[in-house]
Amino acid sequence: MNASRLARDPRVRTLRAALLPVGWLTVFLLVPYVLLLVQSLWRVNEAQVIVREWTLANYVRLFGTPLYPQTLMFSAGIALRVTLLALLLAYPLAYLLAFKVRRYKNLLYMAVIIPLWVSYLVRAYGWKIILGQGGILNGLLVNLGIVDQPLAFLLYSKWAVIIALTHIYTPFTLMPIYAALESIPRSLKEASHDLYAGRMRTFLYVVLPLSLPGVLAGCTFAFVLSMGDFIAPQLLGGNDSALMVSNVVVSLFGVAYNWPLGAAVSVVMLTLVLLLLSLANRLERRFSYQGEEVRAPAPPLPRLAGEGRA
Amino acid sequence: MDDVSLAVAPAEFITILGASGSGKTTTLRLIAGFEQPTTGEVWMEGRPIQHLPPYRRELNTVFQNYALFPHMSVWDNVAYGLKMRRVPKPELVKRVGDALGLVHLDQLARRAPRQLSGGQQQRVALARALVNQPKLLLLDEPLGALDLKLRKEMQLELKQLQSHVGITFLYVTHDQEEALTMSDRIALMRAGRIEQVGTPQEIYDRPASRYVADFIGETNLLSGRLQDLTGQDATVDVEGHLLRAPAPPGLRIGQEVWLSVRPEVLSVLSDGQIPPGHNVIEATADEAIYAGSLIKLRLRLASGTPLVLHAAPTALTVTLGQAVRVGWPRERGVCLVA
Numbered sequence: 001m002n003a004s005r006l007a008r009d010p011r012v013r014t015l016r017a018a019l020l021p022v023g024w025l026t027v028f029l030l031v032p033y034v035l036l037l038v039q040s041l042w043r044v045n046e047a048q049v050i051v052r053e054w055t056l057a058n059y060v061r062l063f064g065t066p067l068y069p070q071t072l073m074f075s076a077g078i079a080l081r082v083t084l085l086a087l088l089l090a091y092p093l094a095y096l097l098a099f100k101v102r103r104y105k106n107l108l109y110m111a112v113i114i115p116l117w118v119s120y121l122v123r124a125y126g127w128k129i130i131l132g133q134g135g136i137l138n139g140l141l142v143n144l145g146i147v148d149q150p151l152a153f154l155l156y157s158k159w160a161v162i163i164a165l166t167h168i169y170t171p172f173t174l175m176p177i178y179a180a181l182e183s184i185p186r187s188l189k190e191a192s193h194d195l196y197a198g199r200m201r202t203f204l205y206v207v208l209p210l211s212l213p214g215v216l217a218g219c220t221f222a223f224v225l226s227m228g229d230f231i232a233p234q235l236l237g238g239n240d241s242a243l244m245v246s247n248v249v250v251s252l253f254g255v256a257y258n259w260p261l262g263a264a265v266s267v268v269m270l271t272l273v274l275l276l277l278s279l280a281n282r283l284e285r286r287f288s289y290q291g292e293e294v295r296a297p298a299p300p301l302p303r304l305a306g307e308g309r310a
Numbered sequence: 311m312d313d314v315s316l317a318v319a320p321a322e323f324i325t326i327l328g329a330s331g332s333g334k335t336t337t338l339r340l341i342a343g344f345e346q347p348t349t350g351e352v353w354m355e356g357r358p359i360q361h362l363p364p365y366r367r368e369l370n371t372v373f374q375n376y377a378l379f380p381h382m383s384v385w386d387n388v389a390y391g392l393k394m395r396r397v398p399k400p401e402l403v404k405r406v407g408d409a410l411g412l413v414h415l416d417q418l419a420r421r422a423p424r425q426l427s428g429g430q431q432q433r434v435a436l437a438r439a440l441v442n443q444p445k446l447l448l449l450d451e452p453l454g455a456l457d458l459k460l461r462k463e464m465q466l467e468l469k470q471l472q473s474h475v476g477i478t479f480l481y482v483t484h485d486q487e488e489a490l491t492m493s494d495r496i497a498l499m500r501a502g503r504i505e506q507v508g509t510p511q512e513i514y515d516r517p518a519s520r521y522v523a524d525f526i527g528e529t530n531l532l533s534g535r536l537q538d539l540t541g542q543d544a545t546v547d548v549e550g551h552l553l554r555a556p557a558p559p560g561l562r563i564g565q566e567v568w569l570s571v572r573p574e575v576l577s578v579l580s581d582g583q584i585p586p587g588h589n590v591i592e593a594t595a596d597e598a599i600y601a602g603s604l605i606k607l608r609l610r611l612a613s614g615t616p617l618v619l620h621a622a623p624t625a626l627t628v629t630l631g632q633a634v635r636v637g638w639p640r641e642r643g644v645c646l647v648a
Contacts, residue, residue, distance in 0.1 A: 188380075
């Protein structure tokens with residue numbers, strides 16, 4: 001086989017086309033993860049120097065100390081609340097955009113997307129201005145005479161973190177839900193009405209199931225992103241931020257200078273997120289009918305005796 | 311859309327026929343309740359229903375693109391209407407089975423809609439509507455997406471199915487041949503109005519306007535002036551030929567009219583022969599097109615007006631370029647206003 005024929009071989013062409021993306025993923029995703037895993041199996045000695053000896057000590061310590069499982073649970077709790085709030089905000093808005101609004105549809109959609117162009121830090125700081133002791137919200141409450149003293153618990157608590165993260169990640173939840181709703185043919189809603197289902201049951205049996213892939217994708221975005229977020233907790237979380245797992249990882253890599261332990265926490269987190277993603281994937285399949293296994297393209301025809309042996 | 315008045319009899323197969331944009335789908339959507347009339351009423355079995363939402367109307371629709379629920383099996387699609395009406399389970403199972411049997415899909419009940427061919431999806435849509443035993447079934451160009459051969463098969467099947475189940479079918483199509491084959495009656499729509507209602511034969515043989523004559527089948531339209539009128543018998547001057555035909559009421563002598571004659575009504579007359587009660591016109595044979603079961607002969611009047619004649623291949627002996635005399639029985643033509 002000469003060179004030009006080799007170049008025309010479809011397998012060779014597929015391989016060549018795949019080289020760049022696969023290479024990219026290997027260098028910037030796979031290699032760092034492997035390094036992270038390797039790092040998590042090393043340890044630091046008394047002088048805080050990383051010793052390259054294989055050990056499971058980090059994982060033993062991780063699961064042996066209540067602090068780490070606690071931070072994981074605490075973070076998951078916050079991420080869950082952010083996800084629920086984002087879903088509650090995003091679904092009705094997406095529904096409105098997809099089915100009800102006609103004239104200002106694009107304008108409204110842009111209004112949802114535009115915050116994404118504003119720097120993350122600006123949005124997080126924005127909440128500091130709103131929620132702070134001398135902030136806009138407290139000023140309003142005091143001026144209206146609802147409270148005598150500015151409320152201190154608004155800022156520097158997990159509630160501030162939840163509010164800010166919800167604000168930041170709601171567009172990520174909205175977009176896949178909107179896309180799923182938008183792709184539902186209008187005639188399906190009409191067919192459901194035609195078959196005696198009112199608005200509520202049409203939503204329940206037709207619209208909701210068909211939008212579930214979008215809902216799951218949106219929820220996964222919100223959960224995974226807010227679970228891994230460490231900037232909003234650092235800016236707004238006060239003492240509570242010490243309990244967020246991402247901030248623990250940051251301090252382990254920074255102040256504590258215990259990279260192997262930090263890597264171990266990261267690996268556990270990564271595993272949890274991957275588990276979650278596969279769960280979401282499985283759920284999505286549960287909710288749509290996959291059809292029976294079809295081997296032959298044609299429906300089974302009546303067969304004569306002795307026929308049909310392959 | 312305005313001035314659409316249409317009464318449908320029980321167990322009738324009635325077709326709304328019209329070009330795209332003539333308002334036939336809108337009419338259907340008004341009846342189904344997906345759209346609201348600004349004025350006017352929709353009645354069913356002696357009661358007005360236009361204020362009812364679609365899910366309270368005792369009718370079902372077969373949608374143009376089938377609109378099957380993609381996340382449900384064929385069986386669940388068909389069972390949907392019965393479930394929504396809370397039909398008890400044993401009855402539901404039996405009726406779904408029967409409906410699937412009716413359209414020969416019992417074997418495919420567990421498939422997802424996207425695993426089916428276009429024709430099979432069409433049947434599911436039909437079963438999903440028929441299972442509810444509606445009083446009226448609306449069909450919006452249900453065969454539009456199928457290829458020609460399958461469409462012909464389904465036309466016959468649909469017609470048989472309709473007479474079997476005895477449900478009123480209100481069928482919308484732009485295909486005049488489909489309308490002629492399947493319908494008990496046809497309502498022809500044009501620009502939001504009903505142009506004519508009648509049996510396929512009435513519409514074909516006695517079109518009420520030039521538009522209807524032109525839309526249904528093939529026809530020769532000859533422009534002329536009304537010369538004389540005795541009762542229902544009109545004499546029309548077409549380029550110097552005096553031709554007679556039955557006329558609609560309300561014509562005035564001297565009026566511009568059209569004479570519509572179907573190509574298969576025309577025949578080439580042999581020399582000297584004039585059958586009694588025939589119109590005769592002189593023309594030149596231009597071209598003969600062989601079309602299997604018949605020959606299409608293109609002719610030209612002295613003024614250049616084209617004329618088409620259909621004849622059995624064996625019955626035709628014409629030399630092209632030759633002047634011939636063409637005749638037809640007077641009562642087979644129609645005199646039409648504009």
